[in-house]
Amino acid sequence: MKVNLLGQTLVQLQELCAQEGFPRFTAKQLCDWLYRKRVDSIDAMTNLSLAQRARLNELAYIGRETPVRCQVSKDGTKKYLFEVGDRAFVEAVYIPEEERATLCVSCQVGCKMGCRFCVTGQQGFHGNLSAGDILNQLFSIPEFEQLTNVVFMGMGEPMDNLDAVLAATEVLTAPWGLGWSPKRITVSTVGILPGLKRFLDESQCHLAVSLHNPVAQERQQMMPVQKAYPLNEVLALLRQYNWSGQRRLSFEYTMFRGLNDDQAHAAKLVEALKGLDCRVNLIRFHESPEAPYKTSLPSTIAAFQNYLNRNGIICTLRASRGQDIDAACGLLAGKE
């Protein structure tokens, strides 16, 4: 099977070059073509010899795939659909704002986590994306040059496909790759402990933990992962790391009417996060026919936010973007 060059790290390309008897510096040249110049064909790598290009064409390809569809929201958000493999689809969402432009990328086709409020989770799991599939979501959209930030908050659970996610973030941040600051990248998780520990040790990117309910039994009803990896163990792990430096910790908290949005929940949340240098992002739940939940009233959301802010936790309400094209949080379905 041919190797997808897109998503290969410098070390992997050095191994490939060694195996083919190419000079060691060829790996750096490959990085330059793949990640700086972002060519989409091996033949465009003009400082490689013709023999090298011919050999590379035999054993590798550049997995650049243009999106099969783009939907544009009235607020400027764009949802791109990519085909990965055989009739499998994932989505990426481009979110332009005044001073930044963020791409929300997917890391799996579907998801195993089965969060009850999430359209992706209701579809089950259909496979992992490779690092190349993840990077292609950035490289193959016309807005690539405008991107200031990337968030791994699309379809899938990043800690359940961590090798690919770490390889993709390495390409984005390494000097031989795109050279981005890790501060431009946020990786989300529901809290898969083994993956999370490895991520915290090996990456400097920001972390966003999907919390959604501070009460264990209630959280478990919404997020089955709570059973295997309880929130208190996740928080205990997070407390072992330093969050007052460059790397930022945030908690995502979707507001469900009558389920997790009253002052008792706000108080429990404050208690749970006590002493952790973090912020909380509230998200309005986007109702969908597949999920049996309602969104909280604006006044309830404001009261919840005020309670957290008054009690020393920076709390913001995330603007809903792209709701008219089902691009908002929890609505990505990858439907063709």
Ligand code: SF4
């Ligand atoms: Fe998976 Fe995230 Fe959806 Fe949960 S919210 S099912 S982790 S995609």
